[in-house]
Amino acid sequence: MASGSKVTLKSSDDEFFDVTEAVALECGAIKNMIEDIGISSPILLPHVSRKIRSKVIQYCKYHVESQKPGVSEDEIKSRDQEFVKVDQAMLFELILAANYVNNQKLLDLTCQIVADMIKGKTLEEIHNTFNIKNDFTPEEEEEIRHENQWAFE
């Protein structure tokens, strides 16, 4: 198959979208499907909305482009950083999508952002950053505080 071949992706809200084969192959799950059924039929992605699919394709596109000579590591890194400047709703949907289509680079990138958001924060700060609801009883809280004291000494 020529590298200029088109692959059609169909997202959960019934939209069809064409990408080059090179871009599609960035995602392991899509690559597997292409190997199974070829590129003549659309690849169905029922768990990915149009919005997320287009973000993922944007990522795959510039990663394919950056494989050409003359693109530095720093440029790729800075594009990655720009790419993940999104709200939490989008960030976590991207993690789920990257996991679903099996794009390890995107998964690593997005998970690293979340890890950096947790790193170095106090318990209260983590609650506030992620809106995590504290569902412990007061007794449980006391127990937890006591059994984890060692990590904060």
Added chain:
Amino acid sequence: MEAVEGVEKLGKRNMMEKCYIGMLGADQVIGILQDLPVKSVVAFGMTCRKFRELTESDAVWACICRREWGRWAVDAIAGHKVAWNWKQLYRQMHAIDSVFCRQLAQKGEATPSPRASHSLNVVSGALVLFGGGCEGGRHLDDTWIASVTDDLADGVIWKQVNSGIPSGRFGQSCTVVGDLLVLFGGINDNGIRQNDTWTGQVIYDEDSNGRISWKLLEVAAAPAPRGAHAGCFAGDNRIVVYGGIGPNGLRLNDTWMLDLTEGQKPCWHEIETLLSPPARSGHTLTWIGGNRIILFGGRGIHYEVLNDVWMFDMEGSYPKWVEVCAHEPNPPNGIPEPRSGHSSTPMFGGRVVIYGGEDTHRCRKDDVWIFDPTAGNFVDTAASCTSSPDIRVPENTPKTSVAHKMWKKLNQKGTLPKERSFHAACAIDCGCSILISGGMVDGEIQQDVAIGLRFDAELYLLELVP
């Protein structure tokens, strides 16, 4: 990082919105936790029931243990069966506060005579003892070997395997690089300091009897001759040597590296740094994994004994020395007294174990201390063989308060070795245990006056992991 702030800003605008992180599946959360520092993992697990359960998982803590201790140490520790889940195991190994001591029987047709400033190493499954000084200031030139593959509780069986080569000496450094012993320097009983470099390899015959094949290493240039310096493995087929007493009796403060990378001619080169620890002898150097070495104590140019700690950071193109703890002549409880002729051995988790030594009046000690550079937030995450932690020197924190968090004196149980200095020590089982051999011990005490010094020949096992 900009992107993180960006996401957080947008998050704060929508304070009433849902908890998006809750959308993630267990696998994704575990994947994120595996790379976080321990404090953050624990804090995250204190937020809600779902995350509490996920952070308790073996998948997370097994990964943390491997990351912080290295694979070999994890296997060594897991063999001791001290806890029933990985989080508990981590916690126990993190909080070690005791050491169990026992004297080991030494058997064989003959056993090594009493001595000090000799070397003791484990290489290729064999315990190797070489040289040292003894009564009358005489040097020794014998090499002894024993197997350490069996349970040491039954003792060791020594066999003398060489004498005469290398030439007799004491105060040398002897370091293991792969399956080679690398010996450098030392002083002989004519007071001549050496700067020859030797490599030793254990060779087993058909009956599994070991012997050492010592070879003089040909090098283009070498550091100035010295004794009572310190040397240690520096990762990647390298050795670092620092300080010692040079040919004219003056204490040195130069840093040298020996590169033994295969396929290249072995060579020594001096590492020039803007700042280096004050000159000294009888100090110790310990590799803590990655590109970092810890230096402790010793005796300086004004004959004062020291208890300062320095880190040699080989990360990046310009290695540098960083003072971690300043010298404290009258330390409070919780910080070891200044000393020289102590031993240091590495312990899993990027820690260093210090034992014994002598103070400024040559009174010998028998205390055991753990130094943890990651406590007090000096180093971001524990240095293991695979990670590259960041060093942050706390800017305005008085060095004493940081030192207090990094040092821990261990309780000693079992049969304690008597106080000693200039003994030999080596770590076995990734630092789960330490072997202590010989050294100088106080002589007879008559009417509160210690008479002379005595050389010791005893062998002790200090176990950190039960």
